[in-house]
Amino acid sequence: MRAYVLSALIILFLTISAVQASELKIARVEVRGEINEGTYITLQHAYDFALRKNCDALLVVLDTPGGVLSSTQKIVLLFMNSEIPVVIYVPKGAMCASAGSIILLSAHVAVMANGTAVGAATPVTIGFGSGKVENKTVNYLAGYVSDIARSRGRNAEVAKKFVTQALTLTAEEALNRNVIDFIADSEHEMIEKLNGISVNVNGRKVKFSFDSYRILEVNKPLQASIYEIISSPQLAAILLLLGIYLLIFGLTSPGIIPETVGAICLILALAGLGVIGINYIGALLIMLGIVFLIAELATPTYGVLGAASVISIVLGLLILFNEPLMPESFYNAFPKFIVGVGLGLGGILTFAVIKVAQIRKKKSPVGEVVGEKGEVIEFADGKGFVRVRGEIWSIESEEKLEKGDIVEVLERDGLRLKVRKVER
DSSP, X not given: XXXXXXXXXXXXXXXXXXXXXXXXXXXXEEEESSBOHHHHHHHHHHHHHHHHTTOSEEEEEEEBSOBOHHHHHHHHHHHHTOSSOEEEEEOTTOOBBTHHHHHHHTSSEEEEXXXXXXXXXXXXXXXXXTTOOOHHHHHHHHHHHHHHHHHTTSOHHHHHHHHXXXXXXXXXXXXXXXXXXXXXXXXXXXXXXXXTOEEEETTEEEEOOOSEEEEEEXXXXXXXXXXXXXXXXXXXXXXXXXXXXHHHHHHHSXXXXXXXHHHHHHHHHXXXXXXXXXXXXXXXXXXXXXHHHHHHHHSOOTTHHHHHHHHHHHHHHHHXXXXXXXXXXXXXHHHHHHHHHHHHHXXXXXXXHHHHHHHHHSOOSTTOOTTOEEEEEEEETTEEEEEETTEEEEEEOSSOOOTTOEEEEEEEETTEEEEEEXXX
């Protein structure tokens, strides 16, 4: 009887194991909006979660118009070296342009819904030069993108045209030209179509074979949310402006709050700028603007150097960011944003800093009595008291003075004045 029960339990255990083995476990994460350092942190977190939970695949639901190149490269590196299959799905109504196209090409399985498009990864710049970038940047990105496509067995020539010709393909066109693996109008349909597909994962063949599937949702970590905020070029520009002016304000009007807030703003701005491509000419213009402002404070020029400071900093911010894969809307809106905020905020803060510095340079009229005349109230043995502008002061003099004499203040030493007699 015991042997029968034991055999039955073993059979039951094997049956359950077989069912579990045929279940596809998927870690699912959403990526929406501009690609930045926060996006990379989110995807790294999702990948680590998938490994920790022994998931069979990582599913990324992608909806992006583009983003930061350095963060895009980190994401591509993560996916290209993944130990589990990475499936990227572009759902209905979503975008997959610029940096998003590069990320899609790096997936083991790339899927799009009808009504979506992929491509348009031509590098663009902001500031001066009519949005054109150097050929070496275009050539680098073209080679980079085509190599990613080739390594995944996709059409490298078409991928290259994403960069060189701003080629855009519909889902149907992308499928026909071997850019994606298949089309699915829902996540359920997409997962069902995975069944039977084989992919190469770091040199080993992995085949999707399952009877059912289970999705584990991955939430965005707090660190990713913070980096999404501070790595925004718009916010980084504002934080940089505030940090610069508050620190200078603190130097001209010492106090704990201005310096502390300014230092925090500057640290956050530098943290954001650390993951964004920087044009060093823009950085030099910002430094020149700071020098102009300090020169204005040291040698007042009635605002001439102050105005030059604002213009220099605004021009520097305008060409500071060197990101070729940001959304088209960014290149159209960012210059207007910088000019408006830079001139407005920079002008107000510069005016405030200059005025505070001028006020602090003015000597208080209270107690400044050198050159003033007064009347002796009392005097004996070289010392006494005098009334100057209604105030009573201690005095000393080598001359013989009497009550009622008129004296002139020659020097002030603390609360004691040196005087000399003035003939009536």
